[in-house]
Amino acid sequence: xxxxxxxxxxxxxxxxxxxxxxxxxxxxxxxxxxxxxxxxxxxxxxxxxxxxxxxxxxxxxxxxxxxxxxxxxxxxxxxxxxxxxxxxxxxxxxxxxxxxxxxxxxxxxxxxxxxxxxxxxxxxxxxxxxxxxxxxxxxxxxxxxxxxxxxxxxxxxxxxxxxxxxxxxxxxxxxxxxxxxxxxxxxxxxxxxxxxxxxxxxxxxxxxxxxxxxxxxxxxxxxxxxxxxxx
Amino acid sequence: xxxxxxxxxxxxxxxxxxxxxxxxxxxxxxxxxxxxxxxxxxxxxxxxxxxxxxxxxxxxxxxxxxxxxxxxxxxxxxxxxxxxxxxxxxxxxxxxxxxxxxxxxxxxxxxxxxxxxxxxxxxxxxxxxxxxxxxxxxxxxxxxxxxxxxxxxxxxxxxxxxxxxxxxxxxxxxxxxxxxxxxxxxxxxxxxxxxx
Ligand SMILES: [Zn+2]
Numbered sequence: 042x043x044x045x046x047x048x049x050x051x052x053x054x055x056x057x058x059x060x061x062x063x064x065x066x067x068x069x070x071x072x073x074x075x076x077x078x079x080x081x082x083x084x085x086x087x088x089x090x091x092x093x094x095x096x097x098x099x100x101x102x103x104x105x106x107x108x109x110x111x112x113x114x115x116x117x118x119x120x121x122x123x124x125x126x127x128x129x130x131x132x133x134x135x136x137x138x139x140x141x142x143x144x145x146x147x148x149x150x151x152x153x154x155x156x157x158x159x160x161x162x163x164x165x166x167x168x169x170x171x172x173x174x175x176x177x178x179x180x181x182x183x184x185x186x187x188x189x190x191x192x193x194x195x196x197x198x199x200x201x202x203x204x205x206x207x208x209x210x211x212x213x214x215x216x217x218x219x220x221x222x223x224x225x226x227x228x229x230x231x232x233x234x235x236x237x238x239x240x241x242x243x244x245x246x247x248x249x250x251x252x253x254x255x256x257x258x259x260x261x262x263x264x265x266x267x268x269x270x271x272x
Numbered sequence: 273x274x275x276x277x278x279x280x281x282x283x284x285x286x287x288x289x290x291x292x293x294x295x296x297x298x299x300x301x302x303x304x305x306x307x308x309x310x311x312x313x314x315x316x317x318x319x320x321x322x323x324x325x326x327x328x329x330x331x332x333x334x335x336x337x338x339x340x341x342x343x344x345x346x347x348x349x350x351x352x353x354x355x356x357x358x359x360x361x362x363x364x365x366x367x368x369x370x371x372x373x374x375x376x377x378x379x380x381x382x383x384x385x386x387x388x389x390x391x392x393x394x395x396x397x398x399x400x401x402x403x404x405x406x407x408x409x410x411x412x413x414x415x416x417x418x419x420x421x422x423x424x425x426x427x428x429x430x431x432x433x434x435x436x437x438x439x440x441x442x443x444x445x446x447x448x449x450x451x452x453x454x455x456x457x458x459x460x461x462x463x464x465x466x467x468x
Contacts, residue, residue: 056386092417127420128421131383131386131418135386139386259390262385263385263390263421263425
Protein backbone atom coordinates (compact mmCIF):
# COMPACT_ATOMS: atom_id res chain seq x y z
CA UNK A 42 0.00 0.00 0.00
CA UNK A 43 3.00 2.25 0.33
CA UNK A 44 2.69 3.51 -3.22
CA UNK A 45 -0.80 4.91 -2.70
CA UNK A 46 0.18 6.72 0.47
CA UNK A 47 -0.21 10.43 0.03
CA UNK A 48 1.82 13.01 1.86
CA UNK A 49 0.75 16.51 2.67
CA UNK A 50 2.60 19.33 0.88
CA UNK A 51 6.26 19.74 1.66
CA UNK A 52 8.37 22.78 1.05
CA UNK A 53 10.86 21.80 -1.64
CA UNK A 54 13.44 23.20 -4.02
CA UNK A 55 14.07 21.74 -7.44
CA UNK A 56 17.73 20.78 -7.78
CA UNK A 57 17.55 19.09 -11.13
CA UNK A 58 15.08 18.10 -13.82
CA UNK A 59 15.49 15.64 -16.61
CA UNK A 60 13.01 14.60 -19.26
CA UNK A 61 11.64 11.10 -18.89
CA UNK A 62 9.86 9.27 -21.69
CA UNK A 63 8.05 11.83 -23.78
CA UNK A 64 6.16 14.18 -21.63
CA UNK A 65 7.26 13.38 -18.10
CA UNK A 66 10.11 14.74 -16.05
CA UNK A 67 12.06 13.33 -13.15
CA UNK A 68 13.00 15.94 -10.59
CA UNK A 69 15.46 15.91 -7.75
CA UNK A 70 13.99 17.86 -4.87
CA UNK A 71 15.58 19.19 -1.73
CA UNK A 72 13.11 18.77 1.10
CA UNK A 73 13.61 19.46 4.77
CA UNK A 74 12.27 16.23 6.22
CA UNK A 75 13.29 13.69 3.61
CA UNK A 76 16.44 15.25 2.22
CA UNK A 77 17.06 14.76 -1.49
CA UNK A 78 14.08 13.07 -3.05
CA UNK A 79 13.52 11.92 -6.62
CA UNK A 80 10.02 12.21 -8.00
CA UNK A 81 8.33 11.85 -11.33
CA UNK A 82 5.98 14.46 -12.74
CA UNK A 83 3.83 12.92 -15.40
CA UNK A 84 2.90 14.72 -18.58
CA UNK A 85 0.32 17.44 -18.22
CA UNK A 86 1.23 18.39 -14.69
CA UNK A 87 2.26 22.00 -14.23
CA UNK A 88 5.85 21.49 -15.23
CA UNK A 89 6.68 25.15 -15.88
CA UNK A 90 6.68 25.59 -12.11
CA UNK A 91 9.31 22.91 -11.67
CA UNK A 92 12.24 25.26 -12.08
CA UNK A 93 15.26 25.63 -9.83
CA UNK A 94 15.63 28.49 -7.33
CA UNK A 95 11.93 28.75 -6.57
CA UNK A 96 10.35 27.44 -3.36
CA UNK A 97 7.43 25.09 -4.01
CA UNK A 98 4.77 23.28 -2.07
CA UNK A 99 4.88 19.77 -3.38
CA UNK A 100 2.72 16.74 -2.69
CA UNK A 101 3.99 13.28 -3.46
CA UNK A 102 2.88 9.71 -3.16
CA UNK A 103 4.98 6.72 -2.28
CA UNK A 104 8.16 6.28 -0.37
CA UNK A 105 10.41 4.41 -2.74
CA UNK A 106 13.30 5.46 -4.94
CA UNK A 107 10.97 7.35 -7.23
CA UNK A 108 8.00 9.14 -5.77
CA UNK A 109 5.04 10.29 -7.77
CA UNK A 110 4.36 14.03 -7.74
CA UNK A 111 0.94 15.31 -6.81
CA UNK A 112 -0.10 18.94 -6.65
CA UNK A 113 2.59 21.61 -7.01
CA UNK A 114 2.15 25.18 -5.89
CA UNK A 115 4.52 28.11 -5.65
CA UNK A 116 5.64 28.84 -2.09
CA UNK A 117 7.14 32.20 -2.99
CA UNK A 118 8.75 33.92 -5.92
CA UNK A 119 11.80 32.56 -7.68
CA UNK A 120 15.18 34.06 -6.88
CA UNK A 121 16.21 36.04 -9.93
CA UNK A 122 19.79 34.84 -10.18
CA UNK A 123 21.69 36.38 -13.04
CA UNK A 124 25.11 36.02 -14.53
CA UNK A 125 27.70 34.81 -12.08
CA UNK A 126 25.08 34.37 -9.34
CA UNK A 127 23.23 32.01 -11.66
CA UNK A 128 26.38 29.93 -12.18
CA UNK A 129 26.71 29.81 -8.40
CA UNK A 130 23.15 28.54 -8.09
CA UNK A 131 23.89 25.79 -10.61
CA UNK A 132 27.07 25.02 -8.68
CA UNK A 133 25.11 24.63 -5.42
CA UNK A 134 22.63 22.32 -7.10
CA UNK A 135 25.30 20.18 -8.72
CA UNK A 136 27.14 19.91 -5.42
CA UNK A 137 23.98 18.85 -3.56
CA UNK A 138 22.99 16.27 -6.15
CA UNK A 139 26.49 14.81 -6.11
CA UNK A 140 27.00 14.96 -2.36
CA UNK A 141 23.69 14.08 -0.78
CA UNK A 142 22.46 10.53 -0.64
CA UNK A 143 18.81 10.07 -1.49
CA UNK A 144 16.44 10.28 1.46
CA UNK A 145 19.18 11.26 3.84
CA UNK A 146 17.67 14.17 5.72
CA UNK A 147 19.61 17.13 7.09
CA UNK A 148 16.75 19.30 8.30
CA UNK A 149 18.76 22.52 8.58
CA UNK A 150 20.22 22.24 5.13
CA UNK A 151 17.16 23.54 3.32
CA UNK A 152 17.28 26.74 5.32
CA UNK A 153 20.99 27.17 4.70
CA UNK A 154 20.38 26.60 1.00
CA UNK A 155 17.58 29.18 0.84
CA UNK A 156 19.66 31.71 2.75
CA UNK A 157 22.55 31.14 0.34
CA UNK A 158 20.31 31.74 -2.68
CA UNK A 159 19.02 34.90 -1.05
CA UNK A 160 22.56 36.11 -0.45
CA UNK A 161 23.50 35.37 -4.06
CA UNK A 162 20.45 37.21 -5.37
CA UNK A 163 21.11 40.20 -3.12
CA UNK A 164 24.85 40.21 -3.94
CA UNK A 165 25.55 40.77 -0.25
CA UNK A 166 29.13 39.58 -0.56
CA UNK A 167 31.40 38.53 -3.40
CA UNK A 168 29.92 35.27 -4.69
CA UNK A 169 32.96 33.14 -3.88
CA UNK A 170 32.73 34.06 -0.20
CA UNK A 171 29.04 33.15 -0.17
CA UNK A 172 29.93 29.78 -1.71
CA UNK A 173 32.69 29.13 0.83
CA UNK A 174 30.27 29.77 3.71
CA UNK A 175 27.82 27.34 2.14
CA UNK A 176 30.46 24.66 1.59
CA UNK A 177 31.63 24.86 5.19
CA UNK A 178 28.09 24.61 6.51
CA UNK A 179 27.29 21.76 4.14
CA UNK A 180 30.31 19.70 5.23
CA UNK A 181 29.38 20.37 8.81
CA UNK A 182 25.76 19.27 8.32
CA UNK A 183 26.64 16.04 6.52
CA UNK A 184 29.09 15.13 9.24
CA UNK A 185 32.46 16.12 7.77
CA UNK A 186 32.84 19.45 9.52
CA UNK A 187 36.13 21.21 8.94
CA UNK A 188 37.47 23.42 11.66
CA UNK A 189 39.34 26.50 10.46
CA UNK A 190 40.47 27.84 13.83
CA UNK A 191 42.33 24.82 15.11
CA UNK A 192 44.32 21.92 13.74
CA UNK A 193 43.34 18.25 13.83
CA UNK A 194 44.80 17.97 17.33
CA UNK A 195 42.82 20.87 18.71
CA UNK A 196 45.78 23.24 18.74
CA UNK A 197 45.39 26.84 17.58
CA UNK A 198 46.81 27.58 14.12
CA UNK A 199 50.03 29.53 14.28
CA UNK A 200 50.94 32.38 11.97
CA UNK A 201 54.44 31.32 11.04
CA UNK A 202 53.53 27.68 10.33
CA UNK A 203 52.14 25.77 7.39
CA UNK A 204 49.42 23.16 7.21
CA UNK A 205 47.99 20.53 4.94
CA UNK A 206 44.51 19.02 4.87
CA UNK A 207 44.18 15.41 5.88
CA UNK A 208 40.87 13.96 4.68
CA UNK A 209 38.64 13.01 7.57
CA UNK A 210 40.99 14.54 10.13
CA UNK A 211 41.42 18.22 9.48
CA UNK A 212 44.42 20.50 9.23
CA UNK A 213 47.80 19.03 10.13
CA UNK A 214 51.08 20.80 10.70
CA UNK A 215 53.35 20.27 7.71
CA UNK A 216 56.39 22.43 6.90
CA UNK A 217 55.78 21.96 3.18
CA UNK A 218 51.98 22.10 3.41
CA UNK A 219 50.10 24.33 0.95
CA UNK A 220 48.16 26.37 3.52
CA UNK A 221 49.61 29.21 5.59
CA UNK A 222 48.53 29.42 9.23
CA UNK A 223 48.37 33.18 9.04
CA UNK A 224 45.90 33.21 6.17
CA UNK A 225 43.83 30.41 7.68
CA UNK A 226 43.49 32.59 10.77
CA UNK A 227 42.42 35.51 8.58
CA UNK A 228 39.70 33.35 7.04
CA UNK A 229 38.48 32.15 10.44
CA UNK A 230 38.32 35.80 11.51
CA UNK A 231 36.40 36.78 8.36
CA UNK A 232 39.19 38.81 6.76
CA UNK A 233 38.56 37.91 3.17
CA UNK A 234 41.47 39.50 1.33
CA UNK A 235 42.39 38.20 -2.12
CA UNK A 236 44.92 35.67 -0.89
CA UNK A 237 42.47 34.40 1.71
CA UNK A 238 39.83 33.90 -0.99
CA UNK A 239 42.24 31.91 -3.16
CA UNK A 240 43.37 29.77 -0.24
CA UNK A 241 39.77 29.15 0.85
CA UNK A 242 38.89 28.05 -2.67
CA UNK A 243 41.78 25.58 -2.83
CA UNK A 244 41.15 24.31 0.68
CA UNK A 245 37.43 23.71 0.10
CA UNK A 246 38.13 22.07 -3.23
CA UNK A 247 40.37 19.61 -1.43
CA UNK A 248 37.91 19.11 1.40
CA UNK A 249 35.01 18.41 -0.98
CA UNK A 250 36.82 16.23 -3.44
CA UNK A 251 36.67 12.90 -1.53
CA UNK A 252 32.88 13.32 -1.38
CA UNK A 253 32.53 14.01 -5.09
CA UNK A 254 33.89 10.65 -6.17
CA UNK A 255 36.99 12.01 -7.87
CA UNK A 256 35.15 13.83 -10.66
CA UNK A 257 35.33 17.63 -10.48
CA UNK A 258 32.14 19.69 -10.48
CA UNK A 259 31.31 20.64 -14.06
CA UNK A 260 29.89 24.01 -12.94
CA UNK A 261 33.43 25.08 -12.15
CA UNK A 262 34.08 25.27 -15.90
CA UNK A 263 31.54 28.11 -16.13
CA UNK A 264 33.59 30.53 -14.09
CA UNK A 265 36.04 31.29 -16.87
CA UNK A 266 36.31 34.99 -16.35
CA UNK A 267 35.87 35.13 -12.62
CA UNK A 268 38.78 37.08 -11.19
CA UNK A 269 39.11 35.27 -7.89
CA UNK A 270 37.96 31.94 -9.29
CA UNK A 271 34.62 31.78 -7.61
CA UNK A 272 34.40 28.01 -7.49
CA UNK B 273 -0.44 -12.95 -27.17
CA UNK B 274 3.27 -13.17 -27.76
CA UNK B 275 4.59 -11.69 -30.99
CA UNK B 276 6.99 -13.58 -33.21
CA UNK B 277 10.61 -12.34 -32.86
CA UNK B 278 10.78 -10.13 -35.99
CA UNK B 279 7.44 -8.49 -35.26
CA UNK B 280 8.43 -7.92 -31.66
CA UNK B 281 11.67 -6.31 -32.75
CA UNK B 282 9.89 -3.91 -35.06
CA UNK B 283 7.40 -2.93 -32.35
CA UNK B 284 10.24 -2.19 -29.99
CA UNK B 285 11.93 -0.24 -32.76
CA UNK B 286 8.96 2.10 -33.15
CA UNK B 287 8.87 2.92 -29.46
CA UNK B 288 12.07 4.96 -29.81
CA UNK B 289 9.93 7.63 -31.49
CA UNK B 290 8.61 10.47 -29.33
CA UNK B 291 4.96 10.04 -28.43
CA UNK B 292 4.91 6.37 -29.46
CA UNK B 293 4.13 3.88 -26.73
CA UNK B 294 3.82 0.10 -27.07
CA UNK B 295 0.22 0.23 -28.30
CA UNK B 296 0.81 2.71 -31.12
CA UNK B 297 4.02 0.86 -32.02
CA UNK B 298 2.02 -2.32 -32.38
CA UNK B 299 -0.56 -0.56 -34.55
CA UNK B 300 2.13 0.85 -36.85
CA UNK B 301 3.84 -2.50 -37.16
CA UNK B 302 0.65 -4.33 -38.07
CA UNK B 303 -0.41 -1.63 -40.49
CA UNK B 304 2.87 -1.82 -42.39
CA UNK B 305 2.88 -5.61 -42.49
CA UNK B 306 -0.75 -5.88 -43.52
CA UNK B 307 -1.13 -2.97 -45.88
CA UNK B 308 2.01 -1.26 -46.94
CA UNK B 309 5.07 -3.44 -47.14
CA UNK B 310 6.49 -1.38 -49.99
CA UNK B 311 6.22 1.80 -47.96
CA UNK B 312 7.77 -0.02 -45.03
CA UNK B 313 10.78 -1.02 -47.11
CA UNK B 314 11.22 2.54 -48.36
CA UNK B 315 11.06 3.76 -44.77
CA UNK B 316 13.71 1.27 -43.74
CA UNK B 317 16.06 2.39 -46.51
CA UNK B 318 15.46 6.09 -45.82
CA UNK B 319 16.11 5.60 -42.12
CA UNK B 320 19.33 3.74 -42.72
CA UNK B 321 20.52 6.30 -45.29
CA UNK B 322 19.74 9.28 -43.03
CA UNK B 323 21.30 7.75 -39.94
CA UNK B 324 24.50 7.12 -41.89
CA UNK B 325 24.53 10.19 -44.12
CA UNK B 326 23.36 13.07 -41.95
CA UNK B 327 26.25 14.64 -40.08
CA UNK B 328 26.77 17.94 -38.33
CA UNK B 329 27.86 21.06 -40.20
CA UNK B 330 31.52 21.75 -39.47
CA UNK B 331 30.71 25.39 -38.95
CA UNK B 332 27.38 25.62 -37.15
CA UNK B 333 26.72 22.04 -35.95
CA UNK B 334 23.31 21.93 -37.62
CA UNK B 335 22.39 18.81 -39.57
CA UNK B 336 24.32 18.62 -42.84
CA UNK B 337 24.98 16.07 -45.53
CA UNK B 338 28.14 17.78 -46.74
CA UNK B 339 30.82 19.48 -44.67
CA UNK B 340 28.72 22.64 -44.56
CA UNK B 341 24.96 22.91 -44.22
CA UNK B 342 22.93 24.78 -46.86
CA UNK B 343 22.76 27.96 -44.76
CA UNK B 344 26.50 28.11 -44.09
CA UNK B 345 27.30 27.56 -47.77
CA UNK B 346 24.79 30.12 -49.06
CA UNK B 347 26.62 33.29 -50.22
CA UNK B 348 23.39 35.30 -50.02
CA UNK B 349 23.17 34.80 -46.27
CA UNK B 350 25.01 37.21 -44.00
CA UNK B 351 27.74 34.94 -42.63
CA UNK B 352 28.84 37.52 -40.05
CA UNK B 353 25.47 37.56 -38.30
CA UNK B 354 25.03 34.49 -36.12
CA UNK B 355 21.92 33.37 -34.28
CA UNK B 356 22.60 30.93 -31.46
CA UNK B 357 19.95 28.29 -30.82
CA UNK B 358 19.73 25.12 -28.76
CA UNK B 359 18.47 22.66 -31.38
CA UNK B 360 18.09 22.04 -35.12
CA UNK B 361 14.33 22.29 -34.56
CA UNK B 362 14.85 25.90 -33.45
CA UNK B 363 16.63 26.64 -36.74
CA UNK B 364 13.67 25.25 -38.61
CA UNK B 365 11.26 27.42 -36.63
CA UNK B 366 13.26 30.60 -37.31
CA UNK B 367 13.72 29.72 -40.98
CA UNK B 368 9.99 29.27 -41.36
CA UNK B 369 9.40 32.73 -39.98
CA UNK B 370 11.24 33.92 -43.09
CA UNK B 371 12.62 37.02 -41.37
CA UNK B 372 16.20 36.07 -40.75
CA UNK B 373 19.05 36.40 -43.28
CA UNK B 374 22.08 35.54 -41.14
CA UNK B 375 23.44 32.13 -40.21
CA UNK B 376 23.15 29.96 -37.09
CA UNK B 377 25.16 28.23 -34.46
CA UNK B 378 23.42 25.18 -33.03
CA UNK B 379 24.45 24.19 -29.52
CA UNK B 380 22.52 20.91 -29.50
CA UNK B 381 21.67 21.37 -25.86
CA UNK B 382 22.44 23.94 -23.19
CA UNK B 383 24.80 24.23 -20.27
CA UNK B 384 23.73 21.73 -17.66
CA UNK B 385 26.54 21.01 -15.21
CA UNK B 386 24.62 18.37 -13.27
CA UNK B 387 24.29 16.35 -16.46
CA UNK B 388 27.98 16.78 -17.17
CA UNK B 389 27.32 19.29 -19.96
CA UNK B 390 29.81 22.15 -19.83
CA UNK B 391 30.88 24.72 -22.46
CA UNK B 392 32.82 22.24 -24.61
CA UNK B 393 30.01 19.73 -24.83
CA UNK B 394 27.82 22.33 -26.53
CA UNK B 395 30.53 23.40 -28.96
CA UNK B 396 31.39 26.77 -27.43
CA UNK B 397 35.09 26.23 -28.13
CA UNK B 398 34.18 25.89 -31.83
CA UNK B 399 32.11 29.08 -31.66
CA UNK B 400 34.94 30.91 -29.93
CA UNK B 401 37.31 30.09 -32.79
CA UNK B 402 34.83 31.63 -35.24
CA UNK B 403 34.38 34.92 -33.39
CA UNK B 404 36.88 36.84 -35.52
CA UNK B 405 34.52 36.45 -38.50
CA UNK B 406 31.42 37.49 -36.58
CA UNK B 407 29.99 40.99 -36.24
CA UNK B 408 26.69 40.24 -34.53
CA UNK B 409 25.40 37.50 -32.23
CA UNK B 410 21.72 36.94 -31.55
CA UNK B 411 21.09 34.75 -28.50
CA UNK B 412 18.00 32.61 -28.92
CA UNK B 413 18.59 30.01 -26.22
CA UNK B 414 15.68 28.82 -24.09
CA UNK B 415 14.12 30.76 -21.25
CA UNK B 416 14.97 28.06 -18.71
CA UNK B 417 17.59 28.54 -16.02
CA UNK B 418 20.01 26.54 -18.18
CA UNK B 419 19.20 28.58 -21.27
CA UNK B 420 19.90 31.78 -19.33
CA UNK B 421 23.21 30.44 -18.02
CA UNK B 422 24.19 29.50 -21.57
CA UNK B 423 23.29 32.92 -22.85
CA UNK B 424 25.30 34.58 -20.10
CA UNK B 425 28.32 32.40 -20.77
CA UNK B 426 28.34 33.42 -24.43
CA UNK B 427 27.97 37.08 -23.51
CA UNK B 428 31.06 36.76 -21.32
CA UNK B 429 32.92 35.02 -24.10
CA UNK B 430 32.53 37.98 -26.46
CA UNK B 431 33.00 40.69 -23.89
CA UNK B 432 35.82 42.98 -24.92
CA UNK B 433 35.30 42.29 -28.63
CA UNK B 434 33.43 44.60 -31.00
CA UNK B 435 30.72 42.01 -31.62
CA UNK B 436 27.24 43.31 -30.94
CA UNK B 437 25.14 40.92 -28.86
CA UNK B 438 21.40 40.78 -28.41
CA UNK B 439 18.92 38.41 -26.79
CA UNK B 440 15.65 37.72 -28.60
CA UNK B 441 12.67 39.32 -26.90
CA UNK B 442 10.60 37.18 -24.55
CA UNK B 443 7.05 37.77 -23.55
CA UNK B 444 3.41 37.62 -24.46
CA UNK B 445 2.60 35.40 -27.45
CA UNK B 446 0.90 36.91 -30.49
CA UNK B 447 -2.86 36.56 -30.27
CA UNK B 448 -2.58 35.65 -26.60
CA UNK B 449 -4.83 36.96 -23.88
CA UNK B 450 -2.92 38.47 -20.97
CA UNK B 451 -4.98 36.64 -18.38
CA UNK B 452 -3.75 33.27 -19.66
CA UNK B 453 -0.08 34.18 -19.66
CA UNK B 454 1.81 32.80 -16.66
CA UNK B 455 3.33 35.14 -14.09
CA UNK B 456 6.99 34.61 -15.02
CA UNK B 457 6.34 35.31 -18.70
CA UNK B 458 4.36 38.41 -17.86
CA UNK B 459 7.09 39.69 -15.54
CA UNK B 460 9.65 39.15 -18.29
CA UNK B 461 7.43 40.90 -20.83
CA UNK B 462 7.11 43.88 -18.49
CA UNK B 463 10.84 43.99 -17.93
CA UNK B 464 11.64 43.96 -21.64
CA UNK B 465 8.92 46.45 -22.62
CA UNK B 466 9.88 48.96 -25.27
CA UNK B 467 9.17 52.63 -25.66
CA UNK B 468 6.75 53.54 -28.42
ZN1 LIG C 1 26.13 25.27 -40.98
